[in-house]
Amino acid sequence: MTIRTTLKSAAIAAVALGLAASGALADQLADIKAAGKIVTATDMHYAPFDMLNNGTYEGMTKDLFDEVAKEIGVEPVYQDIPWTAELPGLEVKKFDIVIAPVTITPERLERYTFTLPIADATVSLVKAAGNADMTKPEDIKGKTVGVQQGTAQFKQLQAYGEQLGGITIKEYGTTDEAYADLSAGRLDAVAGSLPNLTYLVKSRPESFALFEPAKFGQPTYFGWVLRKDPETESFAKAINDAMLKMTDDGRIKAIQEKWLGSYTELPREVPVN
DSSP states (O other): OOHHHHHHHHHHHHHHHHHHHHHHOHHHHHHHHHHEEEEEEOOOOOOBBBBTTTTEEHHHHHHHHHHHHHHHHHEEEBBOHHHHHHHHHHHHHSSSSEEEEEEHHHHHHEEEEEEOOOOOOOEEEEETOOOOOOOGGGGGTTSEEEEETTTTHHHHHHHHHHHTTTOOOEEEEEEHHHHHHHHHTTTEEEEEHHHHHHHHHHOOTTTTEEEEEEEESSSSSEEEEEESSSSGHHHHHHHHHHHHHHHHTTTTHHHHHHHHHSSSOOOOOOOOO
8 A cells, every 4th residue: 555545545534534523513412412401592571481580580481391401311501582582593503492482383394493382372362350341352353452572473463453354463572561561551452372371360360361262363382492404303302202201291281280270282293384
C-alpha cells in the first residue's frame, strides 16, 4: 500500500467518523439525555394549565410534564415565555419544546411536530355570572367578545362571528386580562378552550358562568409542540410513549380530575384534521 493510498483511506475514515458523530448529535433525545434536562417554554398565565402561585409554577401542564420527564429520565426546566414568542423561539432552538397547550390544527401540523393530545381544546364561551341576557352561544351576535391573540380559539371565534352576522372581537395578550375586562363590564363574553373556562367558573362562580351549551365549532385538542425535522422524531416518540403509559396506569386521569374536576378520554394518536 502506498503512502498516498494510506492517506486517502485515513481521510475517508475521518469523514465517515465525522458524519457518524454529526448524526449522533442530530438526535434530540440523545442530546437531552446527555444534558440531563429538557428545556421547555410556556406562558405561566393560562389557568388551569400554567399558573404562578406566589412565584411558584404550578398547574396541569406541570403535573403532566413532570411525569413525562420522569419517564424519560431527565429533569424539566420550566421557562415563562409570552405566548407570541414561543413558537418563533422554538424554531430557532431557544428551547426543546413548547409545553403551553397549543391547539392542534392542520396548518400547524404542516409546520410543527405535535405530541399526543393533553386536553380538549374545543372553543367555548363564558359570561359574567349575573348576565341573564345571554345563554346560548348564538346570543353573542352583535356583542363584544374577548379572546387571547394568536390562538386557534381566536380564529374559530372569528369564523363563528361571521356566521352569526357579526361580532366585535377584542384581542388580549393573556386570558387574565380578558377575564378582568369581562368582570369590569367592558366585555360581553370571553372565548377560550373549555378546560380553561371550566376552571375559571369553578374557581370564581360568583363572577363568571358558562354559556349553555358552552362549546361551539369543531372538536379540537391541545398538544405540545416540537420542531418538525428528523432529529425530533425520537424525542416525540419518547413523549408519546410516556403519555400512553400514563393513560394506561391512570396518572393522566388523576391529573385531569385534580385540575378540571372530570376526566376526558383523549385520542391515542395525533389528530390530523
